[in-house]
Amino acid sequence: MSPARTARRDPGTVAVVGGGIAGLATAALLAADGWQATVFEARGEVGGRAGSWERDGFRFDTGPSWYLMPEVFEHFFRLLGTTAADELDLVRLDPAYRLYTEGDPTPLDVVSGRDAATALFERVEPGAGAALDAYLDSAADAYDLAVSRFLYDPYETTAGLRDPALLRRLPRLAPLLTRTLASHIERRFDDPRLRQILGYPAVFLGGSPYGVPSLYHLMSHLDLDEGVLYPRGGFAEVIAAVERLARARGAVVETGAEVAGIATADGVATGVRLADGRTIEADLVVSTADLHHTETALLPRDLQTYPEEWWASRTPSPGALLVLLGVRGKLPQLAHHTLLFTQDWRANFERIFGRSPGIPHPASLYVCRPSASDPTVAPEGDENLFVLVPVPADPSLGRGGEDGDGDPRIEKAADAVIAQLAQWCGIPDLADRIAVRRTIAPGDFEHDLHAWRGNALGLAHTLGQSAVFRPRNASKRVDGLLYAGASTLPGIGLPMCLISAELVVKRLRGDRSPGPLPEPVAARA
Structure with a gap:
């Protein structure tokens, strides 16, 4: 045919x-x-x-x-x-996000804007400010290339790929396609936290910084140069x-x-x-x-x-364990967006994408606290938390539920995540303050959304x-x-x-x- x-x-x-x-x-x-x-x-x-x-008055994305x-x-x-x-x-978030690393109780607040971002990098690692400035110049150029040449191209023909203006950029573009994002970052920065700030956007792309091409360093142009917004x-x-x-x-x-x-x-x-x-x-x-x-x-x-x-x-994006928490009282320890990263980051990604996959513990995870910017998503004086843990794309991990009635393996993992969040971010009474709890797992993505292998995002x-x-x-x-x-x-x-x-x-x-x-x-x- x-x-x-x-x-x-x-x-x-x-x-x-x-x-x-x-x-x-x-x-x-x-x-x-x-x-x-x-x-x-x-x-x-x-x-x-x-x-x-x-x-109960808590509204979650x-x-x-x-x-x-x-x-x-x-x-x-x-x-x-x-x-x-x-x-x-739309409101602009300040800070764009907060970063906690395993074993360090002092978080880093990342503020968008070239001057603020380079100042943060310089403070953490002398010389990294200038390196970030060059990195973001390259990221902005790659982003412009993506928007003008790649993202809106239906690829019905190869004409766009044969454009002389694009061909002239191939010597700079080729290395970005042949090495990983992690290796691109590691050549320029030594501090593990700075490497993680630049590498975590790979998860937005359904992958690992050790697996996606370094062309995707363009993502740092978005959060560090442009800024992060939130729709109330x-x-x-x-x-x-x-x-x-x-x-x-x-x-x-x-x-x-x-x-x-x-x-x-x-x-x-x-x-x-x-x-x-x-x-x-x-x-x-x-x-x-x-x-x-x-x-x-x-x-x-x-x-x-x-x-x-x-x-x-083909490679799916990771699956996700989502933990939705309605919490009584305030949580100033968390920004609107908060990231928690393990020290052995490579092992964390290997647990998700490797040959013996499983739910990482401790996990590198993401927490959204929209009630920091939006009074409509939680009762007055209370907080709304959305916790995302990347896990293998595997619906056999189970399905979630409300108030702990999901599959035991999923609820046990959620308990561990809550305990980790409480310990790393200095919220010792977090578990006792939870009024609403719901978990969503790869089995739910497969059942509810027909997601291939229960993945959370699509093809990596x-x-x-x-x-x-x-x-x-x-x-x-x-x-x-x-x-x-x-x-x-x-x-x-x-x-x-x-x-x-x-x-x-x-x-x-x-x-x-x-x-x-x-x-x-x-x-x-």
Whole structure:
């Protein structure tokens, strides 16, 4: 069978599978282009990985919690004739985050901005300030290259990769692709804490600093140069804004509508089959569900572009143990974002990604305390904590639950995390102050989100799974079937999912340029 490719086409009806940010954004952009879009979301609420949960006055985001790449959000909103400022209440975090290291009770506060960041590095390690200045210059250049040449390219052709301006940069680019982020950092900095500050963004990419290419040092441009923002009300407000814009442009969003299969005829997508027995006809299908689930569960074997054997050699992002805690009283020991890092960092990552995987203990972990910046997420005087522990992508680790009723292995790990947080951050009575507790584990990601191997983020950004090597956004076997979301182009995270929605529009418009779509003149005014 010759590969089928969805070419430029005029607007018609489109069925969008999945109501996460990629699905809602795809529906919004296509509706603005004249498509009659309907989103089918299996769960009772939209959001997908960027979900929300509330109990007893505590309201938790259950997924993304860092607002990075603000220009990507701004560009998306401007494509729809509005702005981030009109849709969200964004606040800048100061400090950007706090860092605790094993065995050291004195934390480091990381403040965004070149001067503050270089001053911190110089104070910790003489000479590191100048080294960071050069590092961030390189990170900013790599970030500009990524946005202008890689992230918005649908890779329908190799024209963008053959651009003379890009080819001239290959001598600088090649080393960034052939060595790991960790080795890139270790050549420049000696202090373990500084290395960890520069290396931890690899986890945002679904990987380890010992595994992702050093091109991704560009991530430090985001938190150290640009700054970290937070949308008041939580990231559910981002989802609500995108859904609001989709509906305003005529898109329909159905929840409790699980897609059981993609309908086809003679190798062409004709709509979707729902679990309730309905078949919905459509001129185009865009699946933003987990790509593994889309390919192996929603299509027959002979129409799968990425069958099960393809996945056998692929690398998922880590799984996650999430611990949501409603805590009585204040917790000034924690910033809005707090990172806890073990001394033997390599061993911690080896425990997650290595040949004998398991839940690390002690763990390098991340804590979000949104109540530090947002009085709406917890009762007055109390705190809301979201704790994320990277763990192996393995649903057999179990599922979580409320108030300790999850699988024993998961709850035991959560107890250890709470004890670690209490000891390292000087909160000896933390366990006694917990009023609300919920755990979410890889088994939940698999069951609730159809996440491949229970991973938390999508396909990891290894070199072989980045940019031109990442799954494309069109089926090779089914014409009229496109993809968006975290496991297809361009990758993991809310900004990437917004871009993935834009790549659907670019393909349908026949736009093969490597950069973002032009914004409406009115939006730029």
